[in-house]
Every structure is written in structure tokens, then in C-alpha cells.
Amino acid sequence: MLPREVISTGPLILRKPSQSDVEAITRTCDDPVTARFLFSLPSPYTRADAMEYLRAAETRWLDGGAEFTITENGRYVGAIGARPPDRWGVSEIGYLAAPWARGKGVVSTAARGLTDWLFDHGVQRAEISAEVENIASLRVAGKAGFREEGRRREARTLPDGRRADFVTFARLPRDSGEAAEPYLPFFDGGELGDGVVRLTPIGLDDLGDYHRMMLEPTVQAYGIGPASTYEEDERRCRLTGWWWLSGQRVELAIRDAATGAFAGHLQLTQVVPVLGQAMIGYSLLPEFRGRGLMSRAVRLLTDWAFAATPLHRIVAGTEVGNLPSQRVLQRAGFSRESIQREMLPKADGSRVDEVTWLRLRGS
Numbered sequence: 001m002l003p004r005e006v007i008s009t010g011p012l013i014l015r016k017p018s019q020s021d022v023e024a025i026t027r028t029c030d031d032p033v034t035a036r037f038l039f040s041l042p043s044p045y046t047r048a049d050a051m052e053y054l055r056a057a058e059t060r061w062l063d064g065g066a067e068f069t070i071t072e073n074g075r076y077v078g079a080i081g082a083r084p085p086d087r088w089g090v091s092e093i094g095y096l097a098a099p100w101a102r103g104k105g106v107v108s109t110a111a112r113g114l115t116d117w118l119f120d121h122g123v124q125r126a127e128i129s130a131e132v133e134n135i136a137s138l139r140v141a142g143k144a145g146f147r148e149e150g151r152r153r154e155a156r157t158l159p160d161g162r163r164a165d166f167v168t169f170a171r172l173p174r175d176s177g178e179a180a181e182p183y184l185p186f187f188d189g190g191e192l193g194d195g196v197v198r199l200t201p202i203g204l205d206d207l208g209d210y211h212r213m214m215l216e217p218t219v220q221a222y223g224i225g226p227a228s229t230y231e232e233d234e235r236r237c238r239l240t241g242w243w244w245l246s247g248q249r250v251e252l253a254i255r256d257a258a259t260g261a262f263a264g265h266l267q268l269t270q271v272v273p274v275l276g277q278a279m280i281g282y283s284l285l286p287e288f289r290g291r292g293l294m295s296r297a298v299r300l301l302t303d304w305a306f307a308a309t310p311l312h313r314i315v316a317g318t319e320v321g322n323l324p325s326q327r328v329l330q331r332a333g334f335s336r337e338s339i340q341r342e343m344l345p346k347a348d349g350s351r352v353d354e355v356t357w358l359r360l361r362g363s
């Protein structure tokens with residue numbers, strides 16, 4: 001049994017939920033972000049639901065778990081709880097922040113404090129499971145010292161019937177508990193631009209344009225593998241925030257700065273931190289070609305990578321006959337490095353040579 005204690009962590013007090021929280025709980029749980037990501041809560045959420053929550057919180061304590069209201073200076077700022085540890089000492093924690101307290105590190109601090117307390121009371125492993133599109137929650141897990149362990153595909157059904165992927169994080173008592181600093185930080189201000197092109201994180205809003213571009217014959221001709229379906233591209237667009245945050249890849253829409261129109265796609269992928277190396281790849285819609293947009297986009301992204309990450313080598317591979325792509329790389333400051341013989345499989349079963357290009361930090 002976990003002891004019914006009050007936890008003090010940083011500026012926060014974690015205490016038992018009480019009647020005085022009902023108003024704040026109702027407002028917090030009736031919020032659209034809460035409803036989106038805690039989709040098993042009633043929606044709309046009423047005072048009666050908050051009263052029911054207080055009863056469920058009491059039951060959770062009786063069952064061996066824990067449920068706290070998070071307060072700062074006496075004010076309700078969220079809630080956090082732990083499921084009863086299983087017979088192997090594994091407990092999953094869950095949390096929410098009041099809309100008026102989000103983005104200030106409240107839940108990250110509470111999750112770290114609660115986890116330390118669980119370890120003090122015999123828990124052997126604490127877990128967090130967050131939907132792959134819940135970037136704030138994925139970030140909270142990293143900041144609370146949890147390590148990512150993997151993506152569980154289609155682990156839950158959402159209210160609209162769609163199956164959603166969840167990411168599992170865990171912290172062990174012997175882990176350092178240090179906050180994870182993303183290897184690939186998000187762009188300051190959300191995007192990069194030079195007045196002619198803008199690079200914005202690609203997401204569901206870009207799905208139609210992205211899919212249309214991937215089906216374009218010249219894009220397909222230089223792609224690897226069969227063309228993706230609309231459904232595959234949709235799944236891909238839902239993963240881009242997590243890919244970025246977990247240091248796997250950056251997926252961007254290239255926009256015409258003058259109109260905001262989607263012009264193409266640029267990615268930083270195959271990130272190998274131990275080597276300080278990553279690869280770029282790109283495609284542009286035909287109507288935006290011939291204006292130097294891609295050279296600008298590639299230069300912007302590589303300049304950012306050298307300024308904001310420890311990457312030392314950015315490489316790119318082009319088919320030996322793809323001269324427009326090779327010109328893009330030359331104009332973006334890349335130099336020709338080597339030939340990879342028969343690297344690229346083609347749709348007809350043949351293979352062609354690839355020219356590898358490189359831009360080094362400081363060049």
C-alpha cells in the first residue's frame with residue numbers, strides 16, 4: 001500500500017483531491033485538449049463527473065494506487081496519479097494540467113516528484129503511455145526523466161473509431177532521472193524562412209498536397225519502393241511530431257513564402273548521433289521547380305542543423321543521372337563525395353549507382 005502522504009516537489013504540493021477542487025476539475029476536464037487526449041473521460045464533463053472522479057480517486061487509494069491534486073500557491077493546477085503497482089512493482093502514471101497552468105513545467109515537475117516518491121515506496125518501474133500525437137505529454141515524459149521504449153501501433157481505439165499509436169516511456173530507480181534534451185530541438189518560433197521559402201513542420205493539414213506530390217511521376221521515378229497510399233501518408237503525417245521529438249527525423253513542408261502554398265517536402269533523416277551524421281531528402285512539386293526554392297530550403301535546413309544540433313556531417317544521395325538534384329546540392333554548399341555502386345533499387349528490378357554528397361559543419 002502506498003502511504004497517504006502529501007508530496008512537496010519544487011514549488012508544487014501534491015495532495016489528496018477534495019471537494020474544493022470540483023469547480024477546477026470540471027473546467028479542466030471540459031477543456032478540448034483534455035477531451036482530445038483523455039478520450040475516455042465523459043464529454044461534455046460536468047460537476048457530477050467531477051464528484052464521481054473524487055469517489056474513483058478514493059477507490060484508487062484503497063486499491064493500492066495514488067491520486068493527487070497538484071497545487072501551486074494553494075491553487076489547483078492539475079492532477080496526477082499512479083495505478084496500483086502490479087506484482088512486479090510496475091506502476092503506470094497519468095496526469096493532466098489545468099488549461100491555465102499549461103506550458104510552465106508544472107506536470108513535468110509533478111511527474112518527477114511523484115516518480116521519486118513511488119521509488120521511495122518500493123515501486124521498481126514507473127511507466128507513462130502517451131498517444132503519439134500528444135507532443136506535450138511526450139515532452140513531459142522526457143523532462144521527468146523517463147526514457148522512450150517504443151511505439152505501440154494502434155494500441156487504442158479513439159471515440160471516432162480510429163486506432164491510435166501510443167508511445168511507452170519508463171523510468172527505473174537506477175536511471176539518472178535527468179531530463180532528456182532532444183537531439184533535434186524544435187525550431188525556435190516554429191519555422192525557418194529566408195523571405196522566399198518557409199520550412200514548417202509537416203502535418204495532417206499538408207496530407208492532400210503531400211500525397212499528390214508523392215504520386216507525381218518524376219517524384220515517383222526517383223523514389224524508393226512502391227508509391228505510398230493515402231492511408232499510409234496519413235499515418236506518416238501523424239507521426240512527424242514524435243519522430244522529431246524522439247530525434248529520429250525532421251519532416252518539413254516547403255512553402256512559397258509569398259503565398260504560403262505547399263511547394264514540396266524536405267526531410268532530415270537517418271540520424272546517427274554517435275557519428276554526428278544525418279541525411280537529407282527532398283521533392284518539389286513540378287509547378288515550383290526552376291526557381292531555386294529547393295537550394296534555399298536545403299541551405300536553410302543544413303544551416304539550422306549545424307547551429308542547433310551536434311550534427312557534423314549532412315549527407316545526401318542522388319541518382320547518378322539526376323542532374324537537377326545534384327545542382328540543388330552544389331548550390332546549397334554540398335560537395336560530391338563518392339559513388340555508391342548499385343545502391344538504388346528501381347521499380348523494374350534493376351539497380352543504379354548513387355552519388356553521395358556532403359556538407360560538413362563549418363563549410
Ligand SMILES: CC(C)(COP(=O)(O)OP(=O)(O)OC[C@H]1O[C@@H](n2cnc3c(N)ncnc32)[C@H](O)[C@@H]1OP(=O)(O)O)[C@@H](O)C(=O)NCCC(=O)NCCS
Nearest residue numbers: 034037095096097102103104105106108130135136137139
Ligand atoms: C500533457 C499535459 C499534461 C502537459 O502539460 P504542460 O503543463 O503543458 O507540460 P509542461 O509545461 O511540463 O511541458 C510541455 C512541453 O511540451 C511542449 N509542447 C506542448 N505542445 C507542443 C507542440 N504542439 N509542439 C511542440 N512542443 C509542444 C512545451 O513547449 C513544453 O516543452 P518545453 O518545456 O521543452 O518547452 C497537458 O497538455 C494536458 O493536460 N493535456 C491534456 C491531458 C493529457 O494529455 N494528459 C496526458 C495523457 S498521456
